[in-house]
Amino acid sequence: MSGQTVGANCVRPNTIQNERKLIFSAKDIHKHYGATHALKGAGIDIREGEIIGLVGENGAGKSTLLKIIIGAEEPSSGSLTMHGKLYSPRNPMDANRAGVGMVFQEQSLIVSLTVGQNLFFGHEREFSKFRVINWKKLYKEAASALADVGAGGINPRKKVSDLNFATRQMIEIAKVINVTKGASGEKCLILLDEPTSVLSEHETRNLFEQMKKIAAKGHAVVFVSHRLDEVLEITDRVYVYKDGEGVGDLLTPEATESKLYEMMVGRTASGEYYQVNRQREAQEEIMLEVKDLGLSGVFKHVSFQLRRGEILGVCGVVGSGKEELCEVICGDEKPTSGEMYIKGKKVVFSSPAHGLREKVIMIPKERLAQGIIRTLSIEDNIAISSLKILSRNKFVTVKSVRKQALEWISRLRIKTRGPRELLMRLSGGNQQKVVFSRALASKCDILVLNHPTRGVDVGAKEEIYTLIRGMVTEGKAVILLGDTLDECIGMSSRVIVMKDGLVTGEFAAPPDGKPGQVDVVSLMM
């Protein structure tokens, strides 16, 4: 990966921006996922030779927009045009044929195949005669495709599983460029979703060179990154997204980091919404203390204290290590360094069951995959964390399980036909209330809430806020990963910020002095 400088000095003056031909345009795109309105009338225009930055908080709709452009998702409404023609790709292969390629945030390479096989995955026919693949030809082409992106050092016959993430990223990029290059004589559109998050400084430089080269040939690049300095360095124009809407675009030379931060952060809801008047000062007793906690390769040097009656918010982008921190605290993962103390007693959790014995429980982020049990009724779903409490001599009666369920159904106003109804038949908000009931019935006093309001409607959200306020008033301690930054700050009495596996800051968040979103975001990115 030698630093090539071809095209680096290519100048793209902004004055001629509007004279350039439009490659791609999206208008008024909406996307619904169940109750979630992920995109609310998003639009974007991309011209030949442009490098476009796309920034916004997690959940602002960037990834959804990209997925729609590449054909991995269908928009609920709205129109896309490519080269002035209506464009509605049904899948990424369709998009490739129209000249759109994408490097996915989740690695899309098949690790059990070789580099060359991955590069031409789905295009093997171009190397086949009578359905027999000419491997020699394929690998030769693969080598030249890799050389094209300055990654000529990679052996195309190597298995992807043997390569590190940075190398894999370069292969992804080579794949996308190659696929789209061959697609049509027309100019292409390359989408890069967080490509630099796994790259080293040197590799990032190399990638930028490639991006400039591609743009110099008249192709367009969309670059999504949480690293604003990179966005400001490489792009020509930046689109800012917030809550599923574009809040504007500006020419990069006119943008600054602080300007972007301000545009990115969401509307601050009133303190009333988060029931800030019910926020109380934390009590003296330290419920949980972590010292220098670390999980190899994910996060390290995390230390904090959690007091009775406190809500501690943890902010950070996806990949900051906050999710894994939750898993370590509830016992799902074993930390590789550091110590944990529950009420002063040192603990090393071997499993979440062990955590439960020490009265720590997590409400997981992915409700369907990790929260609810589809095959069980509401009453059984509630009971599984409190079987020990319900049992007498190891026996659990249906009566006690039902009694407990009825109590929580009325306390949390769960809308259901009865405790024996299957949980999967409830709405998202009511499912989440059942998961809350389970955690509350377990009588745990340290609760890790990982995106507790994810995928629930506004009404249910409010009820969940009431519930959380009630929990801490009763003397429980809560670690909260909010679904939005605003929620995290609004609900918490203290906030810690994580970035790239390290704690980058801590803010007190008393009712009358909540930290500004811009201040928090600037430590997150």
Next chain:
Amino acid sequence: MSKLKMLSKINIRDNIIRYFSFSTLIILLIFFSSQHVNFLGTANLRTLLSDSAPLLIMAAGMTSVLLLGSIDLSMGSVCSVANVITVMIINQFAPRGASPGLAAIIALVASIAFGAASGLLLGTVHVKFKVPSFIASLGFMSMWQSAALLITPAPVSIARVMRDSVEWYRVVFGVAGLPLILAMGWVAVVFAFQKKLALGRAIYAIGGNERAARIAGLSVDRTKITVFAVNGVCAALGGFFLAAKLRSSAPTVGDPFTLLIVASVALGGTSLIGGRGGVLGTVLGVFTVAVIENGMNFIGVDPYWQSIVFGLFILAAVAISIDRSARGLVVK
């Protein structure tokens, strides 16, 4: 509208599963009794019910394993080993003039100990070394098959003086023999284990969504190992019952049972991917299998054809009951 449609589809499938073995059973009973007048006679009914006792005990154990979403293919061979151990121990007492009852009890305890140890070992290998239960139990199946042959390479009869140790198997009350009553008692024990014990409730949760069950604080590993241990005990009891039924041991006696056990549980409506079903359905499944087996013998179907029929029944039962509507369903 589409949600309503989906729900009614689920309901229809649930009902098919619920009544599949029941309706099959009725149809089979009508069919076989129309083929032969004596099919539902007292003599045959008594044989049919007694013969199903070992299968009932073993299928009750397998129900818990399948509820977890796992499988234990070593059941048949654990049954064989328990079978040869039982007869070997009883015969050991023959020259010493010991009481046949005492000999039977010692043999029973030894069999159960073996079954529990085998299940414990299998469960531990599966859970701690993360070997899929299918493969792990396949390995144990192979080992126990050899072990049974090494203990007694050929069938051995229970010594004439010790015959009293197994005569309980032939005690009859009306059409129901003592073996069936004992087996039903064991089913009640398993039922209580699954539905009333905290540990049993964990089985359903783990089978439904192992990840969620773990996060919710259930002891997934301990539950799984316990289920495999109990299942080993069930297999051993099956071997003990077979020794009493046949008054002899055979080192391969359990082999055909593995298929019959899975067929019974599947016909009884327990989902092979876990989480749904129960031991009461398995009772129906066992009787369905027993009727098919007995009926085919009664009307003189070539034994070599019988396995084909069972194979088809398993495929049909699973194909009808599996939930194909789940998005991202991966079947391995």
